[in-house]
Amino acid sequence: MNPFQTLLDIERNCRENAFKIPRQMTAERDWLGIAFKSSGFNFISPMASVSEVLRWPAVTELPSAQHWFKGTANLRGKILPMTDLQAFVTDKPHRTKASSRVLVVNIDGDAYGFVVEQVIGIERFFSEEMKPVPLQEPIDDYLPFLEGAFEREGAPWMMISFNAIVQSAKFYHLLSLKAEAL
């Protein structure tokens, strides 16, 4: 056997026994999203729906607005309206923390900011991890905006749809009850 033959053998062996690269293996079955925390639970949103993640910007508050509407910020020359996700969904006042981040979501050409507790990063899930959405407080409040859930290490990861939030009627009722009474 000449050396070249040996090399060819090695190559063939490698090809036959090699692990496939992850992309080929999982392309059909995995799910990639931005992971973040809200109400202490893990949520994920499809990568494509979030265009950027901001630290807390300088915010101009609006009088007479609902408690969940945090105000407007300057996103490179454009006005970004900012909604606190937890406060919006649970309807309980919620204060932003140092770890809070703003997810910028583009829907129909308009940018909306959603304040979340903390951004975890990019997470990949597999279809076998898919589980029904657990029914428990305060996840119930999020139900109208959820598209499903994954379970990893016993903890649920809920798929949230910002589109559903922006399409909900409540999203447009910015005026607080107190202001309406005026």
Next chain:
Amino acid sequence: MTLKDDEDEALLKIFLEEAKDLLDAISAALQAWATDLAKHEPVLDLKRDLHTLKGGARMVGQPLLSSLAHELESFCDLHLSGHFTDSKAAYDLIFLAYDRMSAMIEALVKRGNLPAIDDLLEKLKDPASVEVAKIIEKNPENTEDKAKTESAPEVIRIKSELLEKLNNLSIENNIVRVNLGHHVDKLKMNLNESIRLIRSLHEKLSVHFKEEELRVTSEVLGLSEIHKTLTQNYTNVEALLSQQSRISLELQERLIDTRMVSFASIIPRLSRISRQVAAEVNKKIDFTVVQAEGEVDRNLIDHVVPSLEHLLRNAIDHGIESEARRAILNKPLAGKISIRFFRMGNDACMEISDDGSGINLEAVRRKAIKLGLLSEETVCSDEEIIRFIFEPGFSTRDEVSEISGRGVGMDVVNTVIKALGGNLSIETNLGKGTRFTIRLPFTTSMNRALLVTVQSQTFGILLSNVASIVLLSVKQIKEALNKQQPIVYNKKEYHLKYLGGVLGIQERPLISSTKESLPVLFFNFVDYNAALLVDSLAGSQEVVVQTLGPQFKLMDVFSGATLLADGRVLVILDAYAITARTRRKMEETVEQDHVVKKQPVVLVVDDSITIRTVTKNFLERHKYTIMTAKDGLDALGKVEEQVPDIILLDLEMPRMDGFEFAEKFKSNPKFSRIPIVMITFCTGDEEKKRAKDLNIEKFINKPYREPELLDTLDFLLDRDK
């Protein structure tokens, strides 16, 4: 040149612009047809474009062009009906005609003589020839290429979105530049500080080190050299920045210029409409343009032209009397319609006036009563009566004509103008005529905004809406607010409202005793007047108003937002909606006097649950809304959720005591004006002094006496008993 010539010239220009587009479309249709001569769609497209061209050519008095288009149109019809067996021959003839038509337009652009078209007309009229004749194209002499070189300034078309985008980029660029300026300024400060340090270091080293160790100081000298270079760099940066600043501003201005069109450009259209309407209603009209100065934002003009046309139709149809009637009234037979466009401050004003019969206010009044908008007994001022013509479905005309009188329109006109941030006013004189004046902000994108503050929050109000700004004495303001009496200014009555109250920030202004007067903004809208009290004015500036987006569609009080030089967002208030809100609120109050007034919110901060409960019950009986907190820390959270009107504060509490809370609370500009009443057992001089230092408004001994507490609250909240 006479006015008529001017108009014709302007109309021709508009037509030629359109004709070029139509020729492009015709050429495209011909190309599509050439790919498959059996197809009908391209011929239908062709026909439609020819039809439009024919109409335009007629309008501008080009009979040759219009008859060529007309014959071609008929020829297309023949072809579509299957008249020709040889589609190719038909195509060739149309193509030839298209070429000739282009030559004619070309000639019109250069104001040259039109090529002859008799040969073509003959062939088009005699379709039989198509099948046999080979058409020989004559090259008309007078459309030689030589004229091509002498050209008007080149004009290109750009999509308005692109311009809008460029404009926004330029604005963004300016914001970044201003920020950069701030940083460069800081850089300079730090450079100055570092040179000071280097010098002092050098001095110290030269004193403490011996000759042989001066090596160290020489390194310090090296630092000083670097510093010099840095300073030089800084100077260069500063110079470049100032140059860039000039360029950016000019760029911004030029971009704004691209949006502007001259007022005069819409006059031909208005003049044509007035001729048409006059002919239809058989009246003689003397159409005069008194003044047509300046330019206006293209967007604005596009939106406002239909309203102007409507007003013009109304004036001719309703306003101007019939010739016979004018003869009896001893008026000139031709009714006079005058148009005036001018700038007034930051507004573009458009005036349409007629010398007709004026609006019969009695007829309007009767109609309003008939429609149930007014009761027989109600006494109305003339201004109030005129407002009824803005009601949907309101027309005093008995019969309906094609031109006007259908009662649709005036309300639409009014709505459109309001939506553009402007207002419409009417002056009428029975028997003498009517004048409609539209005032609009000069451009829809660049505006001047007045910056006003309420409870340390800053808002913008477009200056174009503000009629006047007056400093009124505190006494006058208190009287107007407490007794809900109107303020009379410039012979008009204005109901005063506090902006903080309208926005739900703070019901009543907190007027410090040192203030003698406060700024009040006066607004004159078509249908009402209003006055708005603000805490202070923070200057005015040019702003580019951006929309707040779809989420705000239900919030009418905010008309948009703009970015300030430091990058912060400034919210622009809609003066009309804001004052309408106060008006509605006022009317409601007047209607239902028994309705409970909004209760002041009192935050009771005390670690004793007994005291919290007792105070809560006591104050609730006296029409206060109560919030409670068990210590300073708890209170800081509570005030974030809802801002109270006043705070009753205990001194000694766990986690965070009263002084600590007051210090944190008062240092927040948002809260600094909210009064605090400290209620405590410790009333030593030291505590009193500390309370004074912290701007705590009042110090009361514990246990408090109920009347004393009520008096204090009334006094600090300036509450009507």
